[in-house]
Every structure is written in structure tokens, then in C-alpha cells.
Amino acid sequence: FVAGFGSLMQDVLWCFSQVKGTIDIGVTEADIISTVEFNHTGELLATGDKGGRVVIFQREQESKNQPHRRGEYNVYSTFQSHEPEFDYLKSLEIEEKINKIRWLPQQNAAYFLLSTNDKTVKLWKVSERDKRPEGYNLKDEDGRLRDPSMITMLRVPVLRPMDLMVEATPRRVFANAHTYHINSISVNSDYETYMSADDLRINLWNFEITNQSFNIVDIKPANMEELTEVITAAEFHPHHCNTFVYSSSKGTIRLCDMRTAALCDRHAKFFEEPEDPSNRSFFSEIISSISDVKFSHSGRYIMTRDYLTVKVWDLNMENRPIETYQVHDYLRSKLCSLYENDCIFDKFECVWNGSDSVIMTGSYNNFFRMFDRNTKRDVTLEASRENSKPRAILKPRKVCVGGKRRKDEISVDSLDFSKKILHTAWHPSENIIAVAATNNLYIFQDKVN
């Protein structure tokens, strides 16, 4: 449990570090980033996009000559993970969009990650090659076969250094296990299994076995007319390999223990905040739908994101969250138009910092919000090209809700709802964050003195 790396909001000044992607007038849909994830050491940062591509960035070694410059992230590998498909039997178009990427902890020189679209999960191996064999007997350096009758001497091929090549190969394809659309994958702490969750079912896989998976949760009603809720996200506990949680479109979270039964339809714990009936409206259920659920690194808490708030729950208290943070409550008086333009269905993610003291989530207008759980202070920052001078300190932003607008504030009606920050990631141990703003990836770091 590392203490003291800038966990207090007032000590942290966030600075621009890098931005990846192009400034296009019109954004190509394929370039829209759909997932961002650091690996367990923070050395690698992966992004997935709507075009089914994965780009992995690697942090460069910090140089003693430039101590004020923290290691920057440069492209390490990129590959096409998924392609568009059409299921002719079901008349179903399957998007290649990468919904989630999850890294496996590193166990040897190669890196492994899981990437998934709506239907298929793939295990990718990313490895380096910096040597190649030279001096074959039967073929020359270009690979052309030599005439055996011309060979008079035998030699032993030797390994010689070559320019570093990073290769990504699909090692496993886990297909045909989901009737509905996969929203989550989560690697288990046993490093042998992982789960994939769709709208109605959750399956448990062994990394070595692709033709079978165990169904561990099934909430499909016998009669689909009776369908009232769907699974929206799921995650394994960080330490207890028998425990996982899943969230629903009704704003509830269920914690399940795989030791109790093969099919975990009965939850071990059920987290739900009682609703104030006087506040109930047409929108209540929609805005209570949980778009993301994340265990804290400690495993003691879970964080959920619904349309307007982020909540922290103590695993030992099911009847209400211990903390609720307003992300953009001013949108409450805009729900009608947000429903009409479908923004009310946007799925925002949320993340913990390495010490679980600060949580972060995105909003509109390329704003993102951080909440310090200890000081109860919060800040709104913006990912924009205007603030992209190297090491420029990000200025806090403020939305004004009506009445007098101060000079630096932006009014609710001026917010750009097409600029949404749905995906963010926080380095596992340092104050480095990656923020996906449509087709651009911003990397921010705290100020180095």
C-alpha cells in the first residue's frame, strides 16, 4: 500500500503530457476509441477502437539526462483484433468494435491481453523479437532454397541481433458462447480463468480451453416479455478468486460466490439504494442504470457509475452506498432532450487511482471529473487541443447553471454533447491518466517539480 504519491487533491496539479491521434474536421467512425487500459505495471497502455484495432503504447525508460521529463508513451504494437462479421443464421450484424481490453499479469517475457467485441473474446500474445537465426544450410539469407548439390560444407546457424520487431499473435479465440452482446471481461486473480458477461449471461472460461465455457449467471426469463433488467457490467474480486460482482440496468449490484453453487443465480449480497418515491419519473430507471462497476484495488469497496453520479459502496453494507458524487447534476433539467438525442444511454466508465483515494470519470464537452474521497474536493478538467502545450497545467473548468455566468465558466446550454469522455484509465501506481476523447487519446501527468 504505497502512501504519499500525490493523493491529496490540493497537492496534485495535472499537466498535459501527450496527445495521440489526428485533428480531423470529420471523425471517421472507425477511429473512435472504445476502450483504454493500462497493464498491471503501467508500462503498457492499450487502446481499442470501433474499427476493431488495438494500439499498444509503451512507456519509454526515464532518462537521467532529462529528469524533469517523465517517461512518454510511444507506439509499441498495433494490430487488427476483430473484423466485422455477419451471422447469416440470425441475420445479425456483428460490429468489430472493441468493447473491452483486459491485460493478464506478466508471467514471462511476452505480454498477454484479452480483447473482445460483442461476440468473441480473443487472447493476444505480444512479444518481441530482437534476434534472428542466420547461416542456414538449406536456404540463403533471402529464404530461397539452395541447391543441395552445391553445398559442400555444413555450418551451424547463429543468432544475430536484428531491429526490434514486436509481433502480436492471436493465441486463443473464445467464440460462440454469447447469444447477447458482451459488455465486460474480467481476468480472475487465479490467472487461470476469466469471465465474459453479456446482457443476460455470464460465462467462466479457462484460458487454455476455447471450446467450452461454464455459464455462471443466467438472468434470461423463460418468457422474454417478462424481461425487466439486463446485466450491464461484471468484474472479479481482485484477490478472492471465488467472488465477482455484476451490475444491472436497474441500478443494483449483485455479489456472487462461486463456491456456493455452479450457477450463481442467487446472489450472496445485493446492493441497492432505496429510491425516494417522490422523485420517481419516466427517467428514473434509465438514469439509475449502472454503466460501469469497479472493485477498489484493496477489494473492500466497489464503485458504480450511473448517468449522473458515481457511488462508492462498502462490501459490508448493502443497503446504501457510503459515498455519492455528483458528476453533472445540472443535466437533470435537460433529461428530455438527452433522451431525444440518445445521450441518456451513454455508458460512462469510472476508475480508481492506485491508492483508492481518488476516483475519476468522464462527462460531456470533453470534461472529466476527479473526486478525492478523503478531502471531499472535486475538480473538473478538460481534454482539449487548446491546453496541449507540453507540461501545461490544466486549469479547472466550471459549468454554470443559470444566472450569472462568470468569465471562465461555460453554460449548460453551450456544452457539446458530441464530445463525450466515456473511457479513462489511471496508471496503477503513479499519477498518470489516459483520457479518450472520441478519436484522440490524451495522457496527463501530475506536475514534476
Next chain:
Amino acid sequence: QDTQEKEKTIPPERAEEAKLKAKYPNLGQKPGGSDFLRKRLQKGQKYFDSGDYNMAKAKVKNKQLPSAGPDKNLVTGDHIPTPQDLPQRKSSLVTSKLAG
């Protein structure tokens, strides 16, 4: 000033609900329930009726659009697609601009 307004008027959510119902009086009885869930489950579903397609191709005049049938909530679109209308399957071999 804000809290004063809240006490005087109805909660913003209810006001927004009233706005929505005024615009769409036939909005489903079940608030935010099965309709939007079913739409979510049907994402990606493409329907094709060869009869309709061939009739559209033959450019039959005064043709009525096919009725929705018992499943009113399913999204079928409001015209008969032809091969020319369909978006091209994207070329998937272009490198991401993030790697540029």
C-alpha cells in the same frame, strides 16, 4: 437562489418528464422499461424480406410500406434497402491513426 427555485417548482426530472410526454403522448406506459431493453438486445439485427425486396426492385407503384405486424417495437426501417443503399463493408486493414 437555486434552492429557492427548487422549493417553489416541481423537481427538474418531473418537469422534463412532462416535456417529453407533451411531445410524445403515445410514449410507452412502462417507464424506461422493456421497450428500451428490447431495443438494446436487438442491436445489430437486420431484417430482410425477399418479397418486399423484389417488389421494390420491380418499382411497383403505389406500393404500401409493409405493416409492422405484431411486433411493433422492432426496428425495421422505413424503406426497402437495395444493394446500392447498403453501406460498404469497411476495409479493415487501415492502420489506426493513433499509431501514426
